[in-house]
Amino acid sequence: MTGKESRNNYEKARKIDLLKKTAITSLIGIGLTFNVAYANEDASLETVYHVYVDGEHIGTIDNKEPITSYIDEQIAAKEKENDAYSYAAKQDISYVPERVFHPNTKNKEVLQTLEDELTLEVEAYQMKIGDNAVGSFKDKATAEQALRQYKAKYVDEEVLEQLEQLSSEEQDNENDSNKKDLQVGDSATLDVTLSKEVTYHENKVPEDKVLTADEGEEVLEKGALEDKVHEVQEGEVLGSIASKYNLDMAQLLELNPSIEEDTVLQIGQELHVTAYAPFVNVIVKKEEVVEEEIAYEKEVQESEDMYKGDSKVTQEGADGTKEVHYSLELVNGQVKEKEVLSEKVTKEPVKEIVVKGTKVVPSRGSGDMAWPAVGGYISSDMGSRWGSYHKGIDIAGPSNRAILAADNGTVVSAGYTNGGYGNKIVINHNNGYQTTYAHLASISVSVGQTVTKGSEIGVMGDTGRSTGIHLHFEVHKNGELVNPEDLL
Template sequence: MNLLKTANYKERFFIKNIRLTLLTGLLLAFILCRISEHQKIYGKDISYQILFDNEIIGLINDESDVYEVYLQLEYELKELKNRNIQIENKIDTEPATTIDENAIWFDKDTLYNTLKDKITYSVEAYELTIDGEVIGVINSEQEARNLLADIASEYIELYNEGDDDVAEASAIPITVGVASLNAITINNIVDIDSTNILDKVELTSVAEEVDINNDTPIEVVPIEMHFEQDISGESIFVPEDEIMLYQEMEMLLASNKTQPVKYTVAEGDNISTVAEQNNMTISEIKELNPQISDINIIMPDEEIILEEATPVLETEVTEKAIFLEKIPAEIEYKPNSEMFDDEEKTILQGEDGYKEINVQITKVNGKEVSREVIDEKIIKEPTKTIIEHGTKKKAVARSNGSGPSVSTSDKGLFMHPLNGEGVFTSGYGPRWGSFHGGIDFGAPAGTPIYAADDGTVTYSSWNNGGYGYLVIIDHGNGYETYYAHNSKNYVNVGDKVSKGDNIATVGSTGDSTGNHIHFEIRLNGSRQDPYGYLF
């Protein structure tokens, strides 16, 4: 029994050992297999899957090749586009846990060629905004500055019109709202040489009293330009085809936009006049006002909607307008006892002076909103005219005055400046210690004054030499006639007048003690006694 038990025990032990050995061997083989697999994956035989936008496109042995190809493509695109670029695709790697026998294997070159055809990219550009609203995308911030300067140039060119002395666009300060682009301000303009102004105008047409609101300036110079809105932007990455061409953006910025505005119908308005005054059609007004059943019937005080066009870029331009005002030469009369009392002689011919008046004009979107005088300066002083008049009496006095005798052919050459109206109040010759160079006719204020003969108006303005409102007519034959102290002048310099034309009205302006006309006749610059020409 005991031997049998011992034998059975040994047999069972042997079988158990065999099983354990087999199991150990299998386990060892499995471990060795896994170790071999592990070494292939994580050791020097490891491979990597290449993911393009999270999709596996193939395998590569060296992970660093993928990143080198990526950087190479990025660099080449940056050089080609001459700006920063951004590859939009996600390119990544991860260790390959299993190997598909149909997988595509890449090396560095084949991967480069594949990715070059597959990738999409954006380029760095500049998103331009006006008052926070996106206008469009252009190439760069510098291009935005160039655009604004070019648009400013179009405004400034309006001042040039062939005059090389007027400012160029780059010569005036240009500022932009409160925006980041205000760095485009450039150099201040250089003032125009005042003495040159006298060469640019016909001096005979310069008035003695300038009306800055109605008279035409001699010169208009741009001082500065300001874009009213907040113009700014930021760098962004966009597809190339979203970048506007320079000319497209320039046209957009120079264009107008429309916005609805309320209009209150006034007495006498009708739909046609309202449309015409607002550059709209009746159909456009009808579309904006669907609440009106019959658009042809609008009532006073009724509110309707219209469209108002305003520039995309709102501008404020400051101008300097230069006016020229004449300072008449004073006349000094000196007695000469060696000359007869009907004689006079110019000893020194004076010259008129000129004053420059500088006016600042402000325009918003091309419409004037204000103007004011900023300074005045005399650019040429007047010089005095000195005339000697005789005091010696002739043996036989003239019955009709004391001036030079009038030839028979010239008698009646001129008509009476009041056409026979008025009262003769003062003759030609010495008077009150001075010399009276014409004749006076008293008449009520507003009495018509007529041209004494055909001619051209060479002066029609206020005269600071005592004449008040004065008209001078050149008759083209050496004769000139003067009409002084007028209440109002009806003619302008350059007007052609005919004998008997109403050129002014009687007044008491200048050095005058009552309503009258002071009438002079001059022959080749020397004053004549008008009496003999009229009577």
């Protein structure tokens, strides 16, 4: 390479290096200018907050502190006024920050809007049973107390407390021990459960919606309205059915659009109604040992040595006793399942033996009386009549006028008597009963004669004080007047 060429190459390299340095210096300058510009722009941005109440934008502020302070002050004042509850804003208040060049805030207007709209409610716990909300309580402990009081309607609180404190294994061991120790009159509660799951959820409610434990117990006891089908019974009308379920007519018709107020109901027709049903059932499993009576049996023996109608007890009956060990399942205090686990007879029953006579003689009645006429009907009952007392019954309208002995017996009187009876027959049935037949047209028996049941003793008439042809029939037992209608 010549010297001239070397000098030319050197000049070219120097020019290229100079261009590189110039380019780098320019880039650095541009970068510094950009950073300075950006820093100046960031310094001019301000943070504002968009305020939302239940999702609705109410304005923009440059400082959250006055808003949060106002809410805290309102809560503090409310809790000072009523320290039984903890309070919170009913509304959901949220803040969304934004960086802007020229803020347009309205602090006073936002605060005023919040003052107008803010509502404080109690921070509570809602009890839910299945899908049904029972109510809200000031805390979970109060809700649990309401449920415990409801359970206590069906099982002793002390037992509940013991069961809640025992683990599953301890409870099984305790139950086994209780079963072994049961004596007559003892019972052991093995388990108390609910038919549905109970859950608790935090919520906010107005102060007047917060339930005490006692109020919660009442709500649980009353239950919730549920749809039900009512089957119409004889004599029921729409009004009576509505009243039965605490409905008015309009509500009942709304539940049953196919009927109207003047619809005639049919027996067995089904109507939709609403009725209160428990939110949850309390299921109690228990065992008990009780003493029960064993009823004695009665044996009847017949004897030809005794008259028919007579009887005597030759051996008095006596109940026995037994100890019965039961397993029970109760739902809301009512026994739904009952199983005998074991039983032991502690006293055998004694059978009652009764001897009844079968011996029949014509002069003694059986006590089973027959109708004393051939057909007919009772035209006048025994009792008060026309200002006096009618001592028997009157029988009129027979198919023929024959008068028949009501039972076997002996004639003790036969003939005409004064006092209004006219022709009269009296029969002693020799078993404590005596019958009288009055107003007869004629008499076909005599005193001392033995008559048999159903035999003819005279003819119906109207002798004595009588208003027409009929039979006046009286019955005495051991000298006391009795109503013939009770014996015929």
